[in-house]
Amino acid sequence: MKKNMIGFGILLFLFIFMAYKALESPEPQKVIAKEYFISTYRGYVAGYVDEVVALHAYLITPGDQDFRGTIGVRNLPSCLDFKDIGVSKFSYPGATVxxxxxTLRLKEPGHCVMDKAYVIIWRNNATKKAPLGTIEFDILEPSEGKTLDIPAYVEAVVGPTPGVPRLMYTISNPFNETVDIVNVSFRVPGIKIIDSGPREIPPKGIVNFTVTLTNISKPNDLYVIKPLIVYRVREKRYSMPAPPCYRITIPENLKP
Incomplete structure (x- = not known):
């Protein structure tokens, strides 16, 4: 089944719309004076071997520009493989995003931390590095049994002030037994769960499951959380990686 999601197309549309509103001011050139990156993540990713995950780094530049340059990724941990890299351009008056x-492939089972990786860009006779922050990975062997299905979820949330993701999944129970969601597991410094539910899914039923998070430290501009869902059928426990949720903060100088 094709997954339904609120994705990066909508996210970038909102980003550009809000930036455009800011640039309608009498002195638009003061909004973006020089180029800069939004690239440093805090996050957690649980996934199966050979699954892929995308990280989005943003280069904001003044004026209308084309991207002429070369991009690479350096210092990935051994548990990850570089798979692909691409650039999408979004233009609006006064600036370009x-x-x-x-795109990374989860290479081998186990636990690892990505904390030294960066994007390197050779452009306009200069070399620039954009750190990708710190993301923990728990990589599992693919499951051979029947698991819960997640046909819809919210993939990305964007806002003008720092915040945390709200994990929202539509979960379908394929079993003829009631499923109890025991835990939603991830590790991101400064973020903890304050509520989640509903925790019971009737046989062959569907629920809209929400995990509400709070931040107990200084918030970050970029988050990715791809949690592990632990559930119980009768007395047996299972676990499965959920789809990712991204949270992106629009910089203060781009607020409408």
Missing amino acids: FDIIV
């Missing part, structure tokens, strides 16, 4: 999309 380049969405640099880094």
